[in-house]
Amino acid sequence: MPPESRDDPAGREAAAELLLGLFITVFALFVIEESARMPRLGHLGLVMSPGFVPLFTGTVLLLLSLVIDLRAFRRGGHRHLGQWLGQVLGDDESRRFLIIVGLMSLYVVGLLGRIPFLAATLVFHLLIFIYLKIGGPFKIGFYTALATFLVAYLLPGLFEMPVP
Amino acid sequence: MDWSLVAQEWRLLPSVALQIVTNPLLMATVALGGIVGMIVGMLPGISAVMAMSLLIGFAFRVPADIGLGLLIAIYVGAMAAGGVTAIMVNIPGTPAAAATCVDGFPMAKLGRVKEAIEASFSASFVGEMLGELTTLLLLPFIALIALKLGDWEIFLVAMVGITLAGGLSGKNPLKGWISALIGLVIAMVGMEDIWAYPRFGYTPELQRGFAFVPALIGLFGLAEVFSVLRQKEPYQILGQGGWVTLNPRLVGRYIVTILRSVLVAVGIGIVPGVGESAACWVGYDLARRTSKRKECFGQGEVEGVIAAEAANSATSGGALIPSLVFGIPGSGPTALLIAAMFMYGIRPGPMLMIERPGFVAEIVLLFWLSAIFTRAGAILISPSFIRILSSPREILLPIAAALGVLGAWAAGFTHFDVYCMLGFGVFGFLLRQRNFPLAPMVLGILVGGFADTSLRRALLTYSADVASMFKRPIGLILFIFLILTIVSQIRAMRRSRRP
Numbered sequence: 054m055p056p057e058s059r060d061d062p063a064g065r066e067a068a069a070e071l072l073l074g075l076f077i078t079v080f081a082l083f084v085i086e087e088s089a090r091m092p093r094l095g096h097l098g099l100v101m102s103p104g105f106v107p108l109f110t111g112t113v114l115l116l117l118s119l120v121i122d123l124r125a126f127r128r129g130g131h132r133h134l135g136q137w138l139g140q141v142l143g144d145d146e147s148r149r150f151l152i153i154v155g156l157m158s159l160y161v162v163g164l165l166g167r168i169p170f171l172a173a174t175l176v177f178h179l180l181i182f183i184y185l186k187i188g189g190p191f192k193i194g195f196y197t198a199l200a201t202f203l204v205a206y207l208l209p210g211l212f213e214m215p216v217p
Numbered sequence: 218m219d220w221s222l223v224a225q226e227w228r229l230l231p232s233v234a235l236q237i238v239t240n241p242l243l244m245a246t247v248a249l250g251g252i253v254g255m256i257v258g259m260l261p262g263i264s265a266v267m268a269m270s271l272l273i274g275f276a277f278r279v280p281a282d283i284g285l286g287l288l289i290a291i292y293v294g295a296m297a298a299g300g301v302t303a304i305m306v307n308i309p310g311t312p313a314a315a316a317t318c319v320d321g322f323p324m325a326k327l328g329r330v331k332e333a334i335e336a337s338f339s340a341s342f343v344g345e346m347l348g349e350l351t352t353l354l355l356l357p358f359i360a361l362i363a364l365k366l367g368d369w370e371i372f373l374v375a376m377v378g379i380t381l382a383g384g385l386s387g388k389n390p391l392k393g394w395i396s397a398l399i400g401l402v403i404a405m406v407g408m409e410d411i412w413a414y415p416r417f418g419y420t421p422e423l424q425r426g427f428a429f430v431p432a433l434i435g436l437f438g439l440a441e442v443f444s445v446l447r448q449k450e451p452y453q454i455l456g457q458g459g460w461v462t463l464n465p466r467l468v469g470r471y472i473v474t475i476l477r478s479v480l481v482a483v484g485i486g487i488v489p490g491v492g493e494s495a496a497c498w499v500g501y502d503l504a505r506r507t508s509k510r511k512e513c514f515g516q517g518e519v520e521g522v523i524a525a526e527a528a529n530s531a532t533s534g535g536a537l538i539p540s541l542v543f544g545i546p547g548s549g550p551t552a553l554l555i556a557a558m559f560m561y562g563i564r565p566g567p568m569l570m571i572e573r574p575g576f577v578a579e580i581v582l583l584f585w586l587s588a589i590f591t592r593a594g595a596i597l598i599s600p601s602f603i604r605i606l607s608s609p610r611e612i613l614l615p616i617a618a619a620l621g622v623l624g625a626w627a628a629g630f631t632h633f634d635v636y637c638m639l640g641f642g643v644f645g646f647l648l649r650q651r652n653f654p655l656a657p658m659v660l661g662i663l664v665g666g667f668a669d670t671s672l673r674r675a676l677l678t679y680s681a682d683v684a685s686m687f688k689r690p691i692g693l694i695l696f697i698f699l700i701l702t703i704v705s706q707i708r709a710m711r712r713s714r715r716p
Binding site: 069073104105110114120121145154160166185200209 | 447611615635636646651672
């Protein structure tokens with residue numbers, strides 16, 4: 054049996070580490086590139102440039118992220134990327150996380166500012182309580198109304214603040 | 218040196234105390250905050266930093282003393298109550314109560330729940346009071362020395378903080394440092410102080426930069442909501458309802474253990490970014506090593522509970538020192554306190570005692586008052602501990618997430634802040650999954666701006682002779698300390714990787 058087809062938790066860990074490490078490496082490269090393009094102002098050149106500290110920070114970040122990449126690569130992370138992806142897609146906890154992030158995104162990006170805050174908060178709580186199966190329809194309705202009243206009416210009123 | 222500054226806060230203590238006790242709104246806020254803190258501290262998955270981060274957006278709608286009083290009371294309440302969950306459920310209510318589980322839960326299994334909770338409350342109360350007293354005594358001296366620091370030294374202090382926080386706050390220093398560096402980069406976004414150049418300013422919102430509050434709500438609040446809600450694990454509660462009180466007899470019997478934990482915890486609290494999560498284990502370990510009943514530790518030894526709880530509560534005292542003197546947070550909750558101070562226009566730093574006489578005394582008094590109200594509240598709500606512990610997280614956490622949205626909105630009334638909060642929440646969750654500690658990132662965000670400005674101002678000041686920067690005695694000591702810290706952490710990392 055080839056090593057990548059065996060269930061290997063350590064290999065999956067290394068694959069996840071490699072992916073995040075590569076993301077940080079790309080981020081560090083972006084920071085370095087952008088910082089290097091910032092103007093050199095004043096008589097001291099680079100050291101007084103607005104890009105000096107980000108450039109230095111990005112460079113150290115790049116070096117440290119390369120250590121993470123290299124270690125994950127040595128542990129065979131690149132060979133287990135497929136296995137890691139399969140495990141993430143099939144994992145119940147990952148699915149719950151993605152759905153909860155989806156509901157939050159719907160609330161924050163899709164509803165806020167487009168419909169009244171009260172209605173947006175009501176829809177968010179209703180959907181998330183249904184998904185989390187907190188109880189029967191009466192319990193869901195009661196807690197949705199209670200949460201919406203607290204978040205969209207009571208607190209903004211108490212602190213006299215405008216709502217999104 | 219102006220030695221009158223040292224005694225200033227001690228001298229102002231009685232008058233500030235009088236101002237606080239004659240302000241009924243502040244007293245009520247601290248009492249309410251203590252109860253809220255106790256409830257969130259008891260609920261597994263809802264920590265002090267999460268509750269504080271979710272409420273910080275609202276705090277700036279009220280006067281500074283009320284807002285800071287609320288946040289401090291929540292912090293103190295959560296620290297005190299985290300032990301209850303550790304004892305009755307074997308899950309730390311806050312990360313700071315992790316060491317309490319080791320002996321607290323075995324005590325509960327032996328039917329000694331009441332004794333364990335009383336030991337936890339009593340030790341954490343004494344730890345809190347003594348920890349803040351140490352702050353009040355030490356802080357003015359450190360602040361006086363800090364007044365002698367120039368831009369170069371301020372930059373080095375920030376770097377020492379980031380290096381220590383990165384190296385000590387997680388299991389892997391490499392990940393801690395990466396986290397801190399990402400925080401520094403985030404802090405670089407927006408208009409810089411020297412040339413007013415908009416770094417990474419691709420949109421008008423980015424030219425303004427990332428605000429502290431949405432970032433903190435996302436990293437500490439929302440990331441934790443995601444972590445808890447994705448799991449579906451029920452837990453079992455041990456014990457029965459009943460009254461608990463403080464137990465002076467236990468305090469008297471284990472006073473040496475408490476004092477040792479307090480001293481160690483104050484020292485750990487001073488180290489930026491490490492905080493109470495580490496202090497509880499060090500306090501516990503020291504008690505175990507020095508105890509005559511070593512073999513009983515881990516099997517329900519009350520001294521273990523006392524050592525861990527005294528340590529986690531006393532850490533706040535130490536953590537306040539770098540927070541107030543340098544603006545460098547000693548722990549997650551103090552990072553939030555610093556963010557709140559900035560919101561109120563109070564700039565923590567060496568000049569704080571000169572610009573705002575009595576402020577340090579006020580903060581210490583608010584901690585003491587919170588400790589008193591929290592224990593009074595704990596006694597009152599103790600018959601309901603089981604009911605509180607049974608609160609469904611599936612209902613509370615979505616409400617907390619929506620409160621986070623409202624808090625992030627309140628920070629600047631822009632949709633961008635709310636999007637940032639969501640982005641930081643998802644990013645923080647992903648980093649936590651790979652064991653990247655988030656406290657160093659928050660530290661990086663908080664100190665990045667002034668570290669950058671201090672370094673470039675120092676380079677400008679010493680541009681004619683850069684070597685003279687290393688001739689300044691305090692700067693030289695800090696520079697050597699920074700290098701030694703980095704080298705020792707790298708060596709420790711290498712040693713831990715050897716089989």
